[in-house]
Amino acid sequence: MSELTGNCLVAQSGGPTAVINASVAGVVNEALNYECIEEIYGGLNGILGILNEDLIDLAGESQQAIRGLQHTPGAALGTCRYKLKKDSDYERVLQVFEAHNIRYFFYAGGNDSQDTANKISKLAKEKGYELRVIGIPKTIDNDLVATDHCPGYGSVIKHISTTVREMACDHEAMGQGDLVSILEVMGRNAGWIAAGAALAKRRDKPNDPPHLIYLPEVPFSAEKFLSDVRRTLSKERYCMIVVGEGLVDAAGNYVHASSSATDAFGHSQLGGAGDYLRDLVESNLGIKARTAKFGISQRTAATHASKTDSDEAFLAGEAAVKAAIDGVTDKMVTLIRGEADQYVCETGLTDLEEVANGVKTLPGDWINEDGTSMSFQFVKYALPLIQGEIDVPFENGLPKFAALGKTRIFRLLEPFQSE
Amino acid sequence: MSELTGNCLVAQSGGPTAVINASVAGVVNEALNYECIEEIYGGLNGILGILNEDLIDLAGESQQAIRGLQHTPGAALGTCRYKLKKDSDYERVLQVFEAHNIRYFFYAGGNDSQDTANKISKLAKEKGYELRVIGIPKTIDNDLVATDHCPGYGSVIKHISTTVREMACDHEAMGQGDLVSILEVMGRNAGWIAAGAALAKRRDKPNDPPHLIYLPEVPFSAEKFLSDVRRTLSKERYCMIVVGEGLVDAAGNYVHASSSATDAFGHSQLGGAGDYLRDLVESNLGIKARTAKFGISQRTAATHASKTDSDEAFLAGEAAVKAAIDGVTDKMVTLIRGEADQYVCETGLTDLEEVANGVKTLPGDWINEDGTSMSFQFVKYALPLIQGEIDVPFENGLPKFAALGKTRIFRLLEPFQSE
Numbered sequence: 001m002s003e004l005t006g007n008c009l010v011a012q013s014g015g016p017t018a019v020i021n022a023s024v025a026g027v028v029n030e031a032l033n034y035e036c037i038e039e040i041y042g043g044l045n046g047i048l049g050i051l052n053e054d055l056i057d058l059a060g061e062s063q064q065a066i067r068g069l070q071h072t073p074g075a076a077l078g079t080c081r082y083k084l085k086k087d088s089d090y091e092r093v094l095q096v097f098e099a100h101n102i103r104y105f106f107y108a109g110g111n112d113s114q115d116t117a118n119k120i121s122k123l124a125k126e127k128g129y130e131l132r133v134i135g136i137p138k139t140i141d142n143d144l145v146a147t148d149h150c151p152g153y154g155s156v157i158k159h160i161s162t163t164v165r166e167m168a169c170d171h172e173a174m175g176q177g178d179l180v181s182i183l184e185v186m187g188r189n190a191g192w193i194a195a196g197a198a199l200a201k202r203r204d205k206p207n208d209p210p211h212l213i214y215l216p217e218v219p220f221s222a223e224k225f226l227s228d229v230r231r232t233l234s235k236e237r238y239c240m241i242v243v244g245e246g247l248v249d250a251a252g253n254y255v256h257a258s259s260s261a262t263d264a265f266g267h268s269q270l271g272g273a274g275d276y277l278r279d280l281v282e283s284n285l286g287i288k289a290r291t292a293k294f295g296i297s298q299r300t301a302a303t304h305a306s307k308t309d310s311d312e313a314f315l316a317g318e319a320a321v322k323a324a325i326d327g328v329t330d331k332m333v334t335l336i337r338g339e340a341d342q343y344v345c346e347t348g349l350t351d352l353e354e355v356a357n358g359v360k361t362l363p364g365d366w367i368n369e370d371g372t373s374m375s376f377q378f379v380k381y382a383l384p385l386i387q388g389e390i391d392v393p394f395e396n397g398l399p400k401f402a403a404l405g406k407t408r409i410f411r412l413l414e415p416f417q418s419e
Numbered sequence: 420m421s422e423l424t425g426n427c428l429v430a431q432s433g434g435p436t437a438v439i440n441a442s443v444a445g446v447v448n449e450a451l452n453y454e455c456i457e458e459i460y461g462g463l464n465g466i467l468g469i470l471n472e473d474l475i476d477l478a479g480e481s482q483q484a485i486r487g488l489q490h491t492p493g494a495a496l497g498t499c500r501y502k503l504k505k506d507s508d509y510e511r512v513l514q515v516f517e518a519h520n521i522r523y524f525f526y527a528g529g530n531d532s533q534d535t536a537n538k539i540s541k542l543a544k545e546k547g548y549e550l551r552v553i554g555i556p557k558t559i560d561n562d563l564v565a566t567d568h569c570p571g572y573g574s575v576i577k578h579i580s581t582t583v584r585e586m587a588c589d590h591e592a593m594g595q596g597d598l599v600s601i602l603e604v605m606g607r608n609a610g611w612i613a614a615g616a617a618l619a620k621r622r623d624k625p626n627d628p629p630h631l632i633y634l635p636e637v638p639f640s641a642e643k644f645l646s647d648v649r650r651t652l653s654k655e656r657y658c659m660i661v662v663g664e665g666l667v668d669a670a671g672n673y674v675h676a677s678s679s680a681t682d683a684f685g686h687s688q689l690g691g692a693g694d695y696l697r698d699l700v701e702s703n704l705g706i707k708a709r710t711a712k713f714g715i716s717q718r719t720a721a722t723h724a725s726k727t728d729s730d731e732a733f734l735a736g737e738a739a740v741k742a743a744i745d746g747v748t749d750k751m752v753t754l755i756r757g758e759a760d761q762y763v764c765e766t767g768l769t770d771l772e773e774v775a776n777g778v779k780t781l782p783g784d785w786i787n788e789d790g791t792s793m794s795f796q797f798v799k800y801a802l803p804l805i806q807g808e809i810d811v812p813f814e815n816g817l818p819k820f821a822a823l824g825k826t827r828i829f830r831l832l833e834p835f836q837s838e
Contacts, residue, residue, distance in 0.1 A: 072588060161817055166722065169494075183716075296711060297586050300586050394808055
């Protein structure tokens, strides 16, 4: 172990999840154990706040606030979708690190964020600035490579399968063989989230909803879709459909992409796969279809979060600190599932390079031949991730979430000017 | 008290809620206390099941199942939107009642259902068939007259304000003065549900989301809307909007009604108020807006149900039986709020005639002058209704809801033929 004394910095990036704050709690909790970590800073709004030298004192936060992060959704430090573009941006990050003697950098995020962490790490090495950079996986999309699953995923699929089970009670009461219900869920490139809805089926009830799941991995055919719906309605009181927002046709084009606009990372802005399916049903089958789209609420559903997921997010934060203290850098923490039947999860490490910009899609053989349901292998994979409930405190009828005091660290540099 | 010996029948109608099953549990629980009630039947799928003689034995259900109804959403007996049309329909209902010696009829539903109950009651009187009919209020819309509030309402606004509070954590992390988020909620004729989102504001934080609430009671102006959004974004990190689906313009036309289709009761089918607002933002302000629409899930959110609401739904079921035993007929149970500061709720009775087809809109002076926020009177009214949480049992990571055994009562009549 090579001892490196200095300050540590943790920041969050990309879309928040129900449990990304638990990773920050894990980092703070573990960092307090080491004398070589002198100060524990938080960077506000991801990399954007680091550029702007917006740092706060996390060690000085109340224990109550840090403990409360474990049931608080969103990103308590703030986040961003800003992507470092120029060499001068990366150099500015290093200047901020140098000015504040930051020697440990922990960055919780998805593949774009791990790419950023990787580039910062490489530049530090190049410039001879001793820095240990460890990424912490975070994404409801579950699409990071090299990790069994991602913190955030278990909670979003617990939320969705809980809600599908609730909606089933309604549809069972209302349906007379003519009710079509469509739920659009997130998932731009992979169907992990839509697939997770399959957990709502009770183990001994294969005809439970969702009856049909449409995934970005399976090219969409309107003809087959209409035939799937017709067949379901002939057998069941209603047809409940879950669709991933990233549904594509045989040519690979998003069905019903709402516009040609792109976000800061150049991804197409999507929406409307659910509305598209509704229109198909209504105009071809002559029956009304009801749609729901949870939008951002699905990644913030702390009251439906998985205890297993929250615990693992915390563990990933702790593991990042332990690895850095051990002298490791330029790696991301991974979650490794034990081989035994009884689910256990340990942490490992992988190169940031490997994670950056990779995308893990659903294994093809986890999708049944009908293209609209999940195999037992998927259920075996996903079910352990939704076990256990979070005890969110309620006050006056509503959940009470933690808020950080956010004592600012005095700025030492000139204001950042993007060139 | 005039003693009337015979069987009782309870049925559910219209859109389910998170707590309508608690009313059935209340009816069964109370009916078991009286010797003059010989059998306790449930009618499947509302009035449609009664026409078809689809009756089940509720007294024979397990205690576990009846107890479980208190945390089970949907309508355990099934429901319908069928409206009795012809005199012969009403006569068939009485034939079924006569065949099964049903002397007590309890019908949980909204104003259309109370109208049906009223007509059955009147016909029985006309025909000299001794029958006691008591309606049980049920609607997430909270738009029944003569009752302080309706069972089902507290739970839907607890769900929505809980979710707004969760989404606020996300938006607070993501917003940089350019995030517009629009949540469309139910409410065809009245803004009670959208208004309830106001409870998400912490008491000492008037700038908490939702920043803007658009109600069917306030004629919509696109110009004022855009100015509201601009003003909010100039002061806050993001602008969170809640809109009721029944938003209308100054001429009283629904904004963005999706089609001219109507449901079985002749109501226009709505959808798209949220999408309409999104399009206004994107095309006029040049910034992206995110939408969410909970659809049917908002009325089934048992895991976010209000204990107060569930208890009152149960109480209303019990009160219906007590009133009928006391010789009352042709009334609906009402909820009456005590005058003291400390919230207490008792039951009363009102004429079915009065409730049938009436609509209670939000009092005008509960909407602030800005037209987009709620006054303290509204908060004082609504806050007690969301107090307390339901302890939904989870099994293997997901909620476990009750299911009835549904032992059928032998049919005694020829099959129903609608003329």
